[in-house]
Each structure stands twice: as structure tokens, then as C-alpha cells.
Amino acid sequence: MTERLCDRLMAAPVLPVRARIETLLARELFDRLHDQAATDALKAHLGDHPRSAALVAGVLAHAPFLTQIMRQDPVGLLACLTSAPEAHRDALLADIAERGTAATEAPELMRLLRRFRRAMALLIALADIGGVWDVETVTAALTAMADMAVRLASDHVLRQAADLGRIRLANPAVPGEGSGLVVLALGKHGAGELNYSSDIDIVVFFDPEVAEAAGVAEPSSFFVRLTQQIARIIQERTPDGYVFRVDLRLRPDPASTHVAVALPSAYSYYETVGQNWERAAMIKARPVAGDIALGRRFIADLAPFIWRKYFDFAAIADIHAMKRQIQTVKGQESIAVAGHNVKLGRGGIREIEFFVQTQQLVFGGRRPALRGPRTLEMLGELTKEAWITPQARDQLAETYRWLRTIEHRLQMRHDEQTQTLPKQAADLEAFARFCGYRSTAAFGKALTFHAKRVEGHYALLFEEGPSLASEAGTLSFTGNELDPDTLETLQKLGFRTPKIAAETVRGWHFGRRSAVTSARAREVLTELTPALLVALGRTADPDGALAHLDNAFVRMPAAVELLTLLRSQDALLTLFAEILGSAPRLAKVAELHPHVLDGVIDPAFGQAVLDCDALTRRIRGVVGSPPPSVEDGLDRLRDAARQENFLVGARLLSGVYSAQAAAQAYCAVAEACLRVAFADTRDAFAADHGVVEGAQSVVLGLGRLGAGELTPSSDLDLVLLYDRPEDAEPSKGGKPLDPVTWHVRFTQRLVAALTVPTRRGTLYQVDMRLRPSGGKSPAATQFAGFEAYHAGEAEIWEEMALTRARVVAGDAELAARAEASIRAILTRRRKPAKVAAAVAEMRALIAREKGEKNAWDLKLALGGLTDLDFLAQFLVLAYSCDHPGLLARDTASIFAAAREAGLLAGADAAALEHAARLIGDVQLWQRFTVEEAFDPAAVPVRVLNRIATALGRPDTKVLRAEIDEIRAGVRAIFTRVLAAARAN
Numbered sequence: 001m002t003e004r005l006c007d008r009l010m011a012a013p014v015l016p017v018r019a020r021i022e023t024l025l026a027r028e029l030f031d032r033l034h035d036q037a038a039t040d041a042l043k044a045h046l047g048d049h050p051r052s053a054a055l056v057a058g059v060l061a062h063a064p065f066l067t068q069i070m071r072q073d074p075v076g077l078l079a080c081l082t083s084a085p086e087a088h089r090d091a092l093l094a095d096i097a098e099r100g101t102a103a104t105e106a107p108e109l110m111r112l113l114r115r116f117r118r119a120m121a122l123l124i125a126l127a128d129i130g131g132v133w134d135v136e137t138v139t140a141a142l143t144a145m146a147d148m149a150v151r152l153a154s155d156h157v158l159r160q161a162a163d164l165g166r167i168r169l170a171n172p173a174v175p176g177e178g179s180g181l182v183v184l185a186l187g188k189h190g191a192g193e194l195n196y197s198s199d200i201d202i203v204v205f206f207d208p209e210v211a212e213a214a215g216v217a218e219p220s221s222f223f224v225r226l227t228q229q230i231a232r233i234i235q236e237r238t239p240d241g242y243v244f245r246v247d248l249r250l251r252p253d254p255a256s257t258h259v260a261v262a263l264p265s266a267y268s269y270y271e272t273v274g275q276n277w278e279r280a281a282m283i284k285a286r287p288v289a290g291d292i293a294l295g296r297r298f299i300a301d302l303a304p305f306i307w308r309k310y311f312d313f314a315a316i317a318d319i320h321a322m323k324r325q326i327q328t329v330k331g332q333e334s335i336a337v338a339g340h341n342v343k344l345g346r347g348g349i350r351e352i353e354f355f356v357q358t359q360q361l362v363f364g365g366r367r368p369a370l371r372g373p374r375t376l377e378m379l380g381e382l383t384k385e386a387w388i389t390p391q392a393r394d395q396l397a398e399t400y401r402w403l404r405t406i407e408h409r410l411q412m413r414h415d416e417q418t419q420t421l422p423k424q425a426a427d428l429e430a431f432a433r434f435c436g437y438r439s440t441a442a443f444g445k446a447l448t449f450h451a452k453r454v455e456g457h458y459a460l461l462f463e464e465g466p467s468l469a470s471e472a473g474t475l476s477f478t479g480n481e482l483d484p485d486t487l488e489t490l491q492k493l494g495f496r497t498p499k500i501a502a503e504t505v506r507g508w509h510f511g512r513r514s515a516v517t518s519a520r521a522r523e524v525l526t527e528l529t530p531a532l533l534v535a536l537g538r539t540a541d542p543d544g545a546l547a548h549l550d551n552a553f554v555r556m557p558a559a560v561e562l563l564t565l566l567r568s569q570d571a572l573l574t575l576f577a578e579i580l581g582s583a584p585r586l587a588k589v590a591e592l593h594p595h596v597l598d599g600v601i602d603p604a605f606g607q608a609v610l611d612c613d614a615l616t617r618r619i620r621g622v623v624g625s626p627p628p629s630v631e632d633g634l635d636r637l638r639d640a641a642r643q644e645n646f647l648v649g650a651r652l653l654s655g656v657y658s659a660q661a662a663a664q665a666y667c668a669v670a671e672a673c674l675r676v677a678f679a680d681t682r683d684a685f686a687a688d689h690g691v692v693e694g695a696q697s698v699v700l701g702l703g704r705l706g707a708g709e710l711t712p713s714s715d716l717d718l719v720l721l722y723d724r725p726e727d728a729e730p731s732k733g734g735k736p737l738d739p740v741t742w743h744v745r746f747t748q749r750l751v752a753a754l755t756v757p758t759r760r761g762t763l764y765q766v767d768m769r770l771r772p773s774g775g776k777s778p779a780a781t782q783f784a785g786f787e788a789y790h791a792g793e794a795e796i797w798e799e800m801a802l803t804r805a806r807v808v809a810g811d812a813e814l815a816a817r818a819e820a821s822i823r824a825i826l827t828r829r830r831k832p833a834k835v836a837a838a839v840a841e842m843r844a845l846i847a848r849e850k851g852e853k854n855a856w857d858l859k860l861a862l863g864g865l866t867d868l869d870f871l872a873q874f875l876v877l878a879y880s881c882d883h884p885g886l887l888a889r890d891t892a893s894i895f896a897a898a899r900e901a902g903l904l905a906g907a908d909a910a911a912l913e914h915a916a917r918l919i920g921d922v923q924l925w926q927r928f929t930v931e932e933a934f935d936p937a938a939v940p941v942r943v944l945n946r947i948a949t950a951l952g953r954p955d956t957k958v959l960r961a962e963i964d965e966i967r968a969g970v971r972a973i974f975t976r977v978l979a980a981a982r983a984n
Contacts, residue, residue: 205298
């Protein structure tokens with residue numbers, strides 16, 4: 001902006017009672033100036049510009065430090081008022097850059113820097129107090145001033161060292177390049193948020209190898225002296241004042257290290273003993289002097305230390321403990337007005353910073369957008385990532401700006417690094433007026449409003465609220481004997497064998513499980529145990545859940561991360577307990593890979609969106625494009641599938657997904673994995689054997705994968721089709737293969753990629769027997785042969801299987817042809833009687849071989865899923881020639897289409913649709929909660945009731961009665977429909 005400051009003024013301090021602008025100007029300014037020309041010019045300006053006069057008078061009344069600057073430099077004051085502040089700021093920076101670089105002696109540079117700081121301090125204060133610059137512009141200008149001072153001081157001492165022959169400069173115009181010196185700004189300086197009268201936190205590192213190459217004989221002592229000289233130039237008080245106070249204590253282990261630390265030592269320190277507060281500090285690190293490129297590489301190399309791969313809730317505990325300690329030590333445990341510290345006190349600046357930084361540390365490892373240094377910008381990013389609400393962002397940003405403004409006013413009065421409000425009533429009244437308020441009461445009301453607002457948001461993240469542990473009674477696991485009251489409490493919580501439960505927990509506390517033997521793990525476990533036992537007691541099988549957790553502690557090398565994660569999130573603890581008590585498959589995954597729980601905390605967890613393309617991109621992001629190696633690709637694919645399938649199960653338990661949605665989601669995960677495995681396997685295979693020119697291939701998913709009805713234990717029924725030109729030649733590669741062999745071996749390689757156990761476990765079991773001629777034929781089927789087989793050789797049961805076929809991976813052109821071919825095969829005209837006879841015969845064969853009397857085997861039981869599937873497949877094969885709407889792949893949709901086509905009576909269709917959905921839901925929950933064959937006699941009643949309540953029934957008895965009635969109805973309809981078809 002080019003408009004002058006005087007023309008943009010929006011505010012001014014409120015004058016003391018009975019004070020007048022003219023009197024203040026005359027007594028406090030004009031009468032004390034010795035330059036008559038400057039006095040006259042200033043008088044003329046202030047006379048013509050009442051807003052300028054009000055601003056200057058307010059400063060004279062309330063800010064002795066600024067008053068002194070105005071008296072020392074009336075010409076500079078007039079320049080501030082009559083210039084565009086942005087242009088004046090830039091001119092001051094350019095002037096000091098030129099004159100500071102030209103300075104050959106340290107005293108000369110020190111004098112220039114102090115006068116530069118004085119001029120900038122006045123300009124920034126006037127623009128701030130006058131309402132011309134917002135907080136961001138003010139702090140950016142203060143930061144630019146600090147950056148300039150540190151850079152000029154560093155360049156100066158490097159040039160002096162070069163003049164003395166102690167270092168060779170690679171580029172005298174830019175002394176830091178190739179010097180090995182790294183000066184990092186931390187804190188508000190590093191973030192570009194410097195406050196008005198602040199220390200600057202800098203850390204100095206050096207690279208010994210680079211320094212030796214530049215001719216430095218003893219790098220350690222050389223850079224220590226250099227650092228001391230830089231600090232002296234900036235902070236030593238002279239008749240001209242000082243520039244900034246310099247704090248060098250944020251370096252690694254400051255009590256035992258020199259002021260300049262070698263980079264290798266710094267790396268080692270951060271990697272081995274670096275603490276969470278140091279991670280928080282390094283968020284804001286920024287190279288400001290020396291070898292800037294080397295500084296950036298150093299910060300980039302520290303990224304794994306700062307940004308953890310997994311959500312790190314230990315950071316919350318550590319940073320919150322530090323915050324409590326600050327409040328306790330400083331006496332800031334309550335909100336006040338007189339004597340309140342606007343930075344460290346409750347509802348202060350530090351709470352907003354902690355609110356942001358802690359979430360950055362916790363989530364930034366997986367969300368690069370959260371790695372920025374600036375508080376206000378990161379509030380925006382936290383909102384974009386859905387960690388906080390837009391309301392929280394807006395309220396905290398508004399309050400942050402208000403508090404920073406108050407902080408600056410405090411520091412402008414006497415150039416003190418203070419954030420504490422005056423205690424004396426008269427002084428507080430004067431300060432309130434300096435901030436633009438007409439009374440202490442009005443100022444106090446505003447302060448309390450903002451502080452309580454911050455406190456509310458901060459408490460939601462940090463402070464202890466109602467806990468699950470509040471439900472527990474007596475729980476004591478110390479001593480040599482079991483505590484009777486503890487046993488009673490455990491029984492009330494739902495444990496069937498409280499003595500075993502108590503002994504299990506006592507074993508943890510007594511170090512019988514290596515995963516919880518560290519001091520930190522025991523500390524967290526002690527705090528977590530009551531809430532943990534309450535949560536386990538709410539599950540379907542508390543005793544089983546506790547046993548699962550104990551088994552996990554046996555296998556885990558260390559449990560502190562898992563325990564810290566659970567302690568930090570009541571909702572997560574509840575879900576984790578539910579997993580242990582109700583979902584053994586998920587429990588084993590969480591036991592061995594606790595970081596799968598990270599996804600549960602992600603805001604996207606609650607979004608029940610099934611997008612296979614997005615899921616494929618996410619899995620591809622984990623696997624890599626391309627993966628580092630075939631082996632790494634297989635491992636990463638298993639990691640990604642484990643995470644995604646775990647989230648499906650967790651969403652089912654949490655109610656985010658219905659059972660039907662979960663079945664579709666399991667399919668989406670499998671399809672995404674197939675797409676990635678198909679592409680990577682083909683690339684790797686082609687690298688060995690080349691490609692068959694013009695050939696294409698696709699993977700068909702059949703069975704439950706094709707129908708979108710996978711359960712957690714389902715195999716994948718797959719068929720690979722390929723097509724090639726008739727005159728196709730062998731592949732061109734290091735190991736050429738003829739087209740048939742190429743595709744057969746590729747298929748075998750793909751199946752191996754999906755099924756082979758790796759270090760990360762298994763992915764899927766694959767069944768290829770539904771291809772033409774089953775196990776007698778090659779693993780890969782040529783498309784023409786597939787069409788020919790189904791044109792004349794295929795039996796009815798093979799065509800029944802084809803009703804659920806769909807392309808799940810492969811080349812788009814062949815995929816379209818395959819889908820069209822399958823549609824043509826299914827809609828071929830057939831005699832309903834012949835189809836009905838074949839379906840009935842096959843159902844009877846299955847009943848004879850596998851039985852149908854187990855009422856809880858919902859696939860094979862009379863009237864169960866096999867009856868439903870066979871009846872739907874009969875309708876497709878018998879009638880889709882005239883009613884193509886029947887070509888829906890899931891069973892319930894086929895029954896709905898049959899009703900629309902008049903093939904089923906409305907009541908029959910409704911009964912079948914309901915049966916398909918309910919029985920399918922029950923089976924999915926069965927396989928979700930029990931890993932082995934479902935035997936109700938061996939399954940705890942609470943597990944059975946958990947399934948019932950998940951499906952909206954009061955208990956297992958009601959659910960069992962309803963299923964028995966439904967199955968009888970399904971068998972009746974099945975028999976009637978097939979009999980009617982055979983009779984016609």
C-alpha cells in the first residue's frame with residue numbers, strides 16, 4: 001500500500017483523565033526538542049493531522065520508551081507519520097543492509113544496528129498502535145529486523161575471520177556459503193512471529209568437515225568464538241542501546257555443550273535423547289544466517305525426529321505437564337486481571353501455541369500440511385484437516401491477535417520483555433487506556449472474555465474431564481494378597497472370573513510382562529488401569545478381552561506407546577476394549593500392530609464413504625509408485641490392507657458402517673489391493689520377461705467379491721482372462737516367453753503376490769477353481785476360449801457362478817469386452833424348467849455332502865444363504881433374457897428386480913430381500929466376532945447378545961427365533977418357485 005501512515009490511522013490510546021493533546025505535545029515533545037526546523041515541521045504536521053496528534057499524544061502519555069525515541073529522532077518520527085509504513089520499513093531494511101555490509105569495524109556495525117532498531121521500533125509501534133498494521137504484519141516486521149541483525153553480525157564476523165586468515169570464504173559477497181556455519185532461529189523468531197521486545201532464540205551449529213575444507217584449523221573453538229562475537233554485536237548495551245537480547249540455551253543439552261555444536265553431535269543427540277519439548281521447538285526452526293542451504297538440509301534431516309510416522313499422544317502428556325509446571329511455578333493457576341500474565345497465564349498466548357503445537361506434533365507425521373511454524377496459519381490448516389472446527393479456529397485466531405496486541409503494548413512502555421499486567425490500580429488504569437479502553441473494568445471484561453474462551457478450547461484438548469475411571473470402585477493390585485473389595489469391583493464391572501482378572505493385572509504391575517516393565521509403561525499403566533477395566537467390562541466378553549490384552553503384552557516388545565495412546569482418548573479406549581472383547585480378528589491385529597489405531601483418530605474415520613478409486617490411491621501411496629522392490633511392495637501392500645481392513649471392522653463396531661456397508665467396504669479394500677498387486681506384478685514380470693505386444697488381461701472377481709458381500713474371512717474367487725493378437729510373437733525381454741506361457745506364469749506370480757506369507761503376514765487366500773474346466777485348465781484363460789466354453793461346454797452351476805462375476809482389475813478395453821460377454825452369456829435364453837432342475841439337484845447334493853441341519857451355519861443351513869443365492873441365480877439364468885434388470889450382482893437386489901418384473905409375488909420378494917439382508921448381516925457379525933466355526937455352545941452368551949444388539953434385537957433368543965422363522969419361509973419360497981418352474 002502506498003497511502004501514508006497519517007492517512008490510514010484508525011486508533012489511538014485513550015489519554016489520562018484531564019490530559020489534553022495540545023498540552024502533552026508541548027510539554028512532553030516540543031519543549032524537549034533541540035532541532036528547531038524539525039520541531040516546526042512536526043508541529044505543522046500534527047496541527048494539520050488530528051489523528052497523528054492524538055496518536056503521538058497517547059504514546060507520550062503512556063510509553064516512556066517510545067517517547068525517548070521520538071525525542072531523540074523527531075525527523076524519524078515525522079518520516080514515520082508521512083510515509084507509507086510498508087515503504088518506510090523496506091527502505092530502513094535496504095539501508096541497513098547496504099551500510100551494515102559496508103561496515104568494516106564491529107563498533108561501527110553495532111552503532112548502525114542499534115539506530116536501525118530504534119527507527120524500526122518506532123515505525124512498528126506507531127503502525128501497531130494506530131491500527132494500521134495487523135498482528136501478522138507487525139510480527140513479520142519485527143522478525144525481518146531480527147533476521148537482518150543476525151545475518152549482518154554473522155557475515156561481519158566471518159569476514160573478519162577471513163581477513164585474519166582463519167577461514168577461506170567461498171563467496172565473499174555471501175560469506176556464509178560454504179563456511180560450515182549454521183545459525184537457526186527458533187521460537188517466535190523462527191516462526192516469523194517475533195514480539196515487540198523479545199529475546200531472540202538462536203542455535204548455532206557447524207559442520208566440521210565443511211569448516212576444515214574452508215581452512216578452519218580447530219572448528220570447535222573457532223565457531224564458539226564466532227558465536228560469542230555474534231551475540232556480543234547484537235546484545236551488548238552501548239550508549240546507543242542494544243538490538244536484541246540473545247538466548248542460546250535452546251541448543252542440545254546446554255548445560256554441557258558449547259554455544260556452537262557440531263552437526264554430527266546434534267544429529268546424535270536428537271536421534272537418541274531428544275525430547276518432546278525440543279521437537280516442539282524445532283517446528284519453528286529456520287536458518288537465518290551462515291550457510292542457509294546447509295541449515296535447510298539439517299532441518300530436513302531432522303524431520304523423522306520432529307514428525308513421527310505415527311500419531312504421538314505422548315507429546316500431549318509431556319507438553320501439558322510443562323504447561324502445568326509453568327502455571328505452578330509462576331503462580332498463574334487462575335485467570336486474573338491485575339498482575340495477570342497474558343502469555344503464561346490461564347487462557348494466555350502459550351495455551352493457544354500449545355493447542356496448535358501439540359496437535360502438530362501428534363498429527364504432523366501423517367499430515368505434512370500441519371508442519372508449518374506459524375500459529376495462525378496452522379489454526380487454518382487444523383481446520384482444513386478437520387481436527388478443529390471453524391468456530392474454534394476463528395475464536396482462537398481472534399483472541400491470539402488480541403493477546404499479542406496487549407503483549408506488544410506491555411513491551412512498548414519500557415522496552416521490557418514482559419507479559420505481566422500491572423498490579424497497582426493506577427498503573428493498570430493507565431495501561432488499559434494505552435490499549436484503547438476507557439476504564440480498567442472495560443479492559444478486564446475483554447481480558448476475561450478472551451482468556452476464558454482460550455481456556456475452554458484448551459481444556460477440551462488437554463485438561464482432564466470425566467473419565468471412564470470414575471465408574472470404577474476399589475481397584476488395588478498391590479500387596480501379596482488379593483484385595484476383597486477389588487474382587488467385588490471386578491465382578492460388578494462384568495468379569496466372570498475376578499480372581500483371574502486381578503492376578504492378570506497384578507502380573508502387569510509386578511513386571512511379569514516385558515512390554516510393561518519400563519518405568520514409563522508402569523506409570524501410564526497405573527493411571528490407565530481403572531478406565532481400562534471399566535471399558536473392558538462393558539464389552540461382550542470382559543474376561544476374553546483381558547486375556548487378549550495380556551497375550552498382546554506377551555508378544556509386544558514395548559507397550560508404552562499403545563498405553564499412552566489409550567490414556568489420551570476415552571473414545572479410543574472404549575473402541576479398543578470393544579475390539580478386544582468382541583472382535584478377535586481385529587484384536588490380534590491391534591495387539592501386534594497398535595498403530596492401526598491411528599486411523600481411528602483420523603477425522604475421516606467417521607465418514608462412511610466407499611470410494612474404491614480413492615482407496616486405491618491411498619494404498620498406492622503406502623506401497624509406493626513404484627515400490628522400492630518386489631519384496632518391499634508385498635510387505636507394504638499387506639501393511640496397507642491390514643490398516644484398511646482394520647478400519648472397516650472398527651467402523652462396523654462403532655456404528656459408522658452397517659453390516660452391509662462393511663461387506664461392501666471389505667470388497668473395496670480387496671479390489672484396491674488387487675488393482676495395485678496386478679499393476680506391480682505385471683511391471684515386475686515384464687521387467688524379467690518383456691511384454692507380449694498387443695496382449696491385454698483382466699481379473700474377474702466372483703463369489704462374494706463379485707457380489708460385494710465379503711466377510712472378514714472370505715477367500716477371493718478369481719479368474720484371469722487374457723487376449724492377444726492371433727499372430728502374437730513371444731515376449732521381448734531378457735527371458736522371452738510364448739504368449740500362453742507368459743500369461744500362465746504371470747497369473748501364478750499374481751496369485752503368489754496375493755497369497756504368499758511375508759514378514760508382514762498374509763494378504764488373502766485365493767480360489768481359482770471357478771475358471772473354465774476348473775483345476776484341469778491353465779491358470780490363465782484366453783478370452784476366446786472363455787467365450788467358447790460358455791457357448792457350449794459350461795454347466796449350469798458354472799453359469800450360476802458367473803452371475804456374480806465382474807472385472808476388478810486389468811486393462812480397460814478387455815474389461816469392457818469381458819463385461820459385455822458375461823452379460824451376453826447370462827441373458828442367453830434358457831428353459832426355466834431345465835435351470836430349475838439343475839439348481840434343485842445341486843442344492844440337494846450340497847445338503848447331502850455338507851449338511852443343512854446346523855441352524856447357526858447360515859450359509860449351508862436349510863433356508864440360509866445358499867438357498868437365497870441359488871434362488872437368485874436361478875432367476876437370473878432363467879429370465880434375464882427377457883428381464884435384463886435382473887443382472888444385479890447382490891442377492892437382495894435381484895429379488896427386488898424379480899418383483900418389478902412380476903417374477904415373484906410382492907410378499908415373497910419382500911420376505912426374500914429381508915432374509916438376504918438379515919442373514920447376511922448375522923453371518924458377517926459371526927465371522928467378525930468368532931474366528932473358528934460358529935458354535936453357540938462355545939461362544940459366551942454376551943458375545944451372542946452383542947451380535948443381537950448390533951442388529952437391533954434385544955437378545956440372542958429373539959434373534960434366533962426370528963432367523964428360524966425366516967429360514968423356514970425362505971425354504972418354502974425356494975421350493976415353490978423351483979417347483980413351479982419345473983412344472984411349466
